[in-house]
């Protein structure tokens with residue numbers, strides 16, 4: 001039954017999403033005395049970690065860093081079992097946080113927000129849900145995550161396929177048994193690369209359909225040691241502060257030397273050392289890997305050579321080696337035994353870079369005239385990232401303008417936080433903020449704190465609406481692109497660039513200027529009296 005207990009009511013703030021953004025924002029707003037409702041389309045909390053339950057799902061930011069920092073007792077008491085946490089552990093953590101701070105009572109689950117319209121006369125948002133609820137709020141916050149709209153490509157005959165289909169981003173809650181099955185996996189991004197080794201252990205046969213090979217680094221994951229855990233917990237205050245001012249929102253020992261300034265021997269030793277340590281610090285081997293193509297080539301070649309050492313069949317190894325884009329410019333992957341999986345007898349790789357999947361049949365799929373009969377298809381085909389989830393809600397600001405129309409040529413935000421003509425609508429880690437180019441939880445906390453500080457500022461000063469100035473927004477949009485253009489990122493066809501969605505404008509959507517720098521910009525904006533934002537005062541009669 002839909003929750004209609006508060007139908008037609010009005011609250012200070014409506015939050016969409018009960019992932020890490022929505023949970024922390026609810027906690028903060030409630031603590032500050034703002035009445036708040038959260039709507040969540042899932043049946044429980046956790047966001048990304050609620051939906052992405054595919055076998056092998058794991059975070060590639062270290063657990064000691066991929067966790068909330070806002071509560072000292074929480075960060076001291078929580079124990080992570082592994083260096084890189086598996087999805088069930090992260091979901092358990094989200095549930096623990098929700099219970100610890102008694103958040104679930106203000107969250108309405110199984111409910112999708114379908115529309116949010118700004119009423120200019122009343123200066124209030126009217127929010128509608130798919131359960132027929134209608135609620136008014138002064139503030140409307142999309143805390144919907146950057147990668148939450150799963151994408152299944154439109155391939156001919158897909159509806160005629162009679163076997164089971166799955167998307168990594170909408171995985172069933174019950175265990176899926178692939179024993180004895182022939183599986184097709186389409187997609188070799190982070191999700192596919194994590195799922196394939198686990199699927200291969202269970203299924204009779206796995207055929208991987210690869211359009212673009214990905215650079216992947218070994219995670220070298222291991223159980224958490226007391227010593228490592230203690231080294232973080234004893235210094236959490238300082239370490240978290242360092243994370244907040246770092247480039248990525250995480251600490252990863254960045255080498256401050258250019259790749260070509262050292263000898264070939266030293267370069268190879270550096271790469272090897274970081275490969276052995278595991279995870280994304282490999283990209284910090286030198287300071288110019290993402291800005292200098294020649295430097296980047298040396299790291300890319302090192303990884304290709306590693307693949308050749310691991311994969312026994314030379315033709316397969318060659319296919320798995322990325323050659324068409326610089327390393328790191330598509331999201332770098334981190335794996336547990338991915339390349340080794342291709343040495344198994346029950347795993348085949350099919351290159352579809354030149355010959356796309358032609359069509360599905362009732363019992364399989366056809367590539368280059370060859371039919372592959374499969375019992376199940378796993379789509380690891382990614383997401384309509386950054387804007388897809390925002391556009392699924394009919395959001396209308398001043399003059400009834402739709403967000404989707406305003407952003408037709410690409411997202412337009414000031415600081416990735418708000419968009420002009422959409423007063424009092426905030427986005428947590430929206431397009432134009434460090435978001436997916438950072439440790440998400442650090443960026444979430446910063447945005448949530450910025451939103452709550454803004455609301456407190458408004459309340460204290462009798463202000464009723466907040467909205468970016470057009471010029472500030474235009475300048476920020478330019479700055480986001482300038483920052484990207486100083487890097488190699490625009491050279492890749494990635495979801496950062498919107499390239500994975502047919503018809504999507506091709507531009508770099510997150511802010512790549514660095515987490516620490518972005519934080520400083522935001523702090524300066526506040527110190528300058530919320531420079532770039534304009535406010536409307538409460539009408540005298542309306543003011544209490």
Ligand code: N01
Pocket residue numbers: 058059060061147153154168186187188189190191192194209210211212331334352357380381382383436495500
């Ligand atoms: O999605 P992706 P993902 N025919 O878009 C292919 C985060 N994440 O779910 O590269 C055939 O990266 C597509 O091919 P191409 C992380 O930020 C984090 O894997 O477009 N293939 C690609 O290979 C990540 O980046 C973690 O040519 C098609 C794949 O599908 C983001 O989520 C774990 C196709 C999609 O890769 C998304 O990752 C998992 C088609 N029509 C995810 N369409 C960790 O923290 C698409 N593809 C570790």
